[in-house]
Amino acid sequence: MASTDTTGTKAAAQDGQGGTAGRAGQAGLDVAGLEAGLDALETTGSARVPLRSTLVSKVLPPVTAVVLVLVVWEVLVLCHVAPAYKLPSPGDVWGEVTDAWMQGTLFGYIWTSVSRGLLGFLLALVIGTPLGLVVARVKPVRAAIGPILSGLQSLPSVAWVPPAVIWLGLNDQMMFAVILLGAVPSIANGLVSGVDQVPPLFLRAGRTLGATGLRGTWHILLPAALPGYLAGLKQGWAFSWRSLMAAEIIASSPDLGIGLGQLLENGRTNSSMSMVFLAIFLILIVGIAVDLLFFSPLERWVLRSRGLAARR
Amino acid sequence: MASPLAKAADETPAADHAARIDHVSKSFAGPAGRQLVLDDITLDVAPGEFVTLLGASGCGKSTLLGLVAGLDEPTAGSISTGGRPALMFQEHALFPWLTAGKNIELALRLRGVPRPERRGEAERLLELVRLGGAYGKRVHELSGGMRQRVALARALAQDSRLLLMDEPFAALDAITRDVLHDELTRIWRETDVSILFVTHNVREAVRLAERVVLLSSRPGRVAHEWRVDIPQPRRIEDHDVAALSVEITEQLRGEIRRHGQH
Numbered sequence: 111m112a113s114t115d116t117t118g119t120k121a122a123a124q125d126g127q128g129g130t131a132g133r134a135g136q137a138g139l140d141v142a143g144l145e146a147g148l149d150a151l152e153t154t155g156s157a158r159v160p161l162r163s164t165l166v167s168k169v170l171p172p173v174t175a176v177v178l179v180l181v182v183w184e185v186l187v188l189c190h191v192a193p194a195y196k197l198p199s200p201g202d203v204w205g206e207v208t209d210a211w212m213q214g215t216l217f218g219y220i221w222t223s224v225s226r227g228l229l230g231f232l233l234a235l236v237i238g239t240p241l242g243l244v245v246a247r248v249k250p251v252r253a254a255i256g257p258i259l260s261g262l263q264s265l266p267s268v269a270w271v272p273p274a275v276i277w278l279g280l281n282d283q284m285m286f287a288v289i290l291l292g293a294v295p296s297i298a299n300g301l302v303s304g305v306d307q308v309p310p311l312f313l314r315a316g317r318t319l320g321a322t323g324l325r326g327t328w329h330i331l332l333p334a335a336l337p338g339y340l341a342g343l344k345q346g347w348a349f350s351w352r353s354l355m356a357a358e359i360i361a362s363s364p365d366l367g368i369g370l371g372q373l374l375e376n377g378r379t380n381s382s383m384s385m386v387f388l389a390i391f392l393i394l395i396v397g398i399a400v401d402l403l404f405f406s407p408l409e410r411w412v413l414r415s416r417g418l419a420a421r422r
Numbered sequence: 423m424a425s426p427l428a429k430a431a432d433e434t435p436a437a438d439h440a441a442r443i444d445h446v447s448k449s450f451a452g453p454a455g456r457q458l459v460l461d462d463i464t465l466d467v468a469p470g471e472f473v474t475l476l477g478a479s480g481c482g483k484s485t486l487l488g489l490v491a492g493l494d495e496p497t498a499g500s501i502s503t504g505g506r507p508a509l510m511f512q513e514h515a516l517f518p519w520l521t522a523g524k525n526i527e528l529a530l531r532l533r534g535v536p537r538p539e540r541r542g543e544a545e546r547l548l549e550l551v552r553l554g555g556a557y558g559k560r561v562h563e564l565s566g567g568m569r570q571r572v573a574l575a576r577a578l579a580q581d582s583r584l585l586l587m588d589e590p591f592a593a594l595d596a597i598t599r600d601v602l603h604d605e606l607t608r609i610w611r612e613t614d615v616s617i618l619f620v621t622h623n624v625r626e627a628v629r630l631a632e633r634v635v636l637l638s639s640r641p642g643r644v645a646h647e648w649r650v651d652i653p654q655p656r657r658i659e660d661h662d663v664a665a666l667s668v669e670i671t672e673q674l675r676g677e678i679r680r681h682g683q684h
């Protein structure tokens with residue numbers, strides 16, 4: 111009771127004169143001030159990290175790592191550890207970049223692959239999301255195709271290239287089919303595990319608020335499952351990109367246009383190791399860029415806004 | 423202050439009970455067969471009544487509220503309520519992907535409040551629990567007590583005629599709890615809402631209620647009932663409140679002691 115003394119005396123002093131409203135109001139105001147103080151103590155503001163320290167802590171380390179790799183590479187070339195047709199120098203690869211740039215083909219290669227990859231990924235998203243939702247929520251469906259879906263995840267999507275070529279021929283449809291077979295299971299499985307991890311308390315709270323059926327799915331289930339779903343999307347993109355590259359390397363044909371996979375294959379057939387290196391770097395850079403520019407910020411934002419990730 | 427809770431009275435004809443719990447039992451499948459948690463509970467909450475439910479930890483209070491809220495089905499017996507009750511969970515149960523204000527607006531939206539009115543109503547409800555500035559705050563940015571108050575505001579946003587509260591103030595400091603006791607009593611008096619309030623704090627039960635119901639443990643049964651005739655507004659440190667609390671505590675001790683014997 112000691113802790114209530116501050117309000118107790120004030121309210122007691124007023125007891126004689128004030129009506130109920132006056133007493134409650136006065137004590138309330140008094141305590142409102144107290145509470146504001148308590149609340150201010152309990153919540154901490156977060157200061158913005160200055161740009162300089164962001165540069166030092168986030169940009170410097172990866173740049174250093176890349177420079178280090180280039181230096182080691184150059185040293186290996188200068189020491190002649192391998193003949194030039196096996197190990198081109200960084201300068202040769204850079205020459206390949208400037209050549210492609212001058213001819214105006216560099217962005218053509220990248221765009222051919224990226225547009226295919228993104229379109230395939232979006233398609234996988236549109237198919238994988240309802241599929242994951244149905245598998246997560248409908249027991250018989252889950253029993254029927256749940257294990258197959260998680261099994262498919264471990265099947266390398268390269269395996270789908272030969273049958274896809276036979277069924278669909280050497281065309282864009284075949285590429286999309288391979289992307290879908292690689293990415294849809296990831297996305298669906300991500301959503302299933304996201305839904306499985308939703309605390310039952312949220313679903314119960316949603317039901318008491320009247321969010322049942324589709325409204326419950328939209329307002330409670332999907333947002334609650336978002337972190338797992340995003341992880342699935344991220345993996346789905348990685349699988350899309352990998353499947354696409356496999357498809358492009360194996361199934362090259364003049365009327366398909368030159369994407370990064372074909373560039374790699376062309377480099378091999380022309381015995382141009384610097385072209386092969388260029389293709390590998392571009393494939394790597396696109397994969398990293400999509401993750402860095404899109405998925406990572408999205409994931410960080412979702413986790414942070416829910417207080418699930420510490421500010422770093 | 424006009425409250426949305428007041429409106430409901432004009433629209434629906436008064437029933438003779440806000441909640442009727444009729445010979446309700448509940449058992450769960452446990453490791454040692456079925457475990458009876460609630461045994462033959464019969465309890466009515468009259469329209470506009472404030473009932474507190476007292477009982478030792480684990481006696482089935484939350485289970486009973488879950489049944490009344492329609493989240494679970496009783497093993498035997500029946501429960502009737504006029505419309506969907508609002509339930510304030512023992513944990514705050516706020517949605518972390520929404521801000522405090524949006525949590526409340528979701529309740530309003532699911533209740534059918536048109537969009538243009540939601541924002542103002544949500545801010546009014548936050549004001550009511552003395553969290554005027556918290557509209558845009560994320561759940562994790564609020565202190566435990568603030569979360570509990572937002573949860574109260576969200577429950578009030580449902581505008582139900584029956585409000586179920588599961589130890590809502592257990593985690594609050596005494597000062598905040600006092601304010602919310604006053605606030606809750608005021609809301610209850612100004613509206614025709616009926617409240618079934620679970621607590622294991624005897625003084626809190628007496629401070630708030632018109633009727634205190636004591637549940638025994640394992641299985642939960644209605645062990646005793648008290649009418650509280652002390653006029654409102656009461657304070658938790660009032661002499662009358664203390665006197666009745668002593669009596670009830672004695673009985674509660676007896677219930678717990680009886681358990682040690684077998």
Ligand SMILES: Nc1ncnc2c1ncn2[C@@H]1O[C@H](COP(=O)(O)OP(=O)(O)OP(=O)(O)O)[C@@H](O)[C@H]1O
Pocket residue numbers: 450451459477478479480481482483484485486512622
């Ligand atoms: N879903 C469940 N499955 C099995 N047993 C359960 C379940 N829910 C509750 N119980 C059991 O029922 C009993 C009552 O639980 P309940 O949560 O209702 O207690 P309580 O009175 O609210 O306790 P407290 O005051 O600690 O919140 C406990 O023994 C608990 O183990």
Ligand SMILES: [Mg+2]
Pocket residue numbers: 483484485512588
């Ligand atoms: Mg409980």
